[in-house]
Amino acid sequence: MNKINTKIVLFSVLATVSLLFGCKDEVAISEDTPCPKIDWYADADGDGLGNPNVSLKDCNQPEGFVLNSDDKIDVRATSKGVPMVFKVTGETCPPCGGWGWTAFSSLVYRYQGGKALSWGNYGSGFSNGYFRNQEASPTMQAFQDRFAPNSSKPNFAVNGRNYSTSVADAQNAADAFINTTAPVGMVLNARIEGDELIIDAEAEAFENAAGTYVLGAYLIEDKALGPQSGDAGANGDAEHHNVMRGSLSDNAWGEVIAEDGLVAGAVYSKTFKMDIPEGYNRDNFAYGLIVWKRISTVHIFVNAYATQ
16 A cells, blocks of 8 residues: 555544544644634523523533523522512611611621612602712602501611511511522522623522512612711711612613413513713612512512622
8 A cells, every 4th residue: 555545544534533523632634624612601501592691612521511602690599588678778877877877887797798688768758869869760768658657767678577676676677587488589680781780580489489570680889978977977987888770771670581370491581771870880889689479560679689
């Protein structure tokens, strides 16, 4: 056999082996045909969709990776209870900047790490409207009217129930909810493009539940500077804890995700967008989601999610 025929036979054998067993590395079949590596995308939540931000190149499909990059949120939701905890407060309320300030600070610290969705709610009454007038979408007044109408300040509300001035009762309620499982859990991915905030959100149902369900997305800013009566504002502007900056919808409650009830195993997706007002400190942003059950015009808290 001459040299030319020997090369042809060798090439044919190598090509056949490659087709049968796959190309494992970047070894050339010949000098002109390198191993074809392609992009694979991580699928951490196992939904068959890949994370566009986590990829690698390989000849064969690595475990936990897929070909597409269509997953906006590559994290699975859990059924863990996440309470909403807010302080009914006001800029011109001296106790709000005194004992109420200290009490709310302890709650914020206790539930950091996403254990609860917490915020300061500056509705009317004992307020000069400083923070309320800065909201990207009116939200705080709607929450006060629904969950703490005609209340004194400071008050503490958990999951829609007003515990008045009892921080201990509010904390006990939040702690108890954390130890429960909820019928629906949530995850989100937030990004800022120019002056626009975009939140991709998913709510996953873990059991069937009748009724109409609504998903709301919220922007919260920690250490927002503003006036405050009481000790907290003694030296001028105070750094307010977790100020509610508004819903990313045109209402306080969000968007309907299930009109005919939740279906176990179903994932409900929504994308929310907001133009970020001037003066907000993006370095101190946190984001939250709440699923509400809507009965007529009333919204009942179901579960929350927080990045705080």
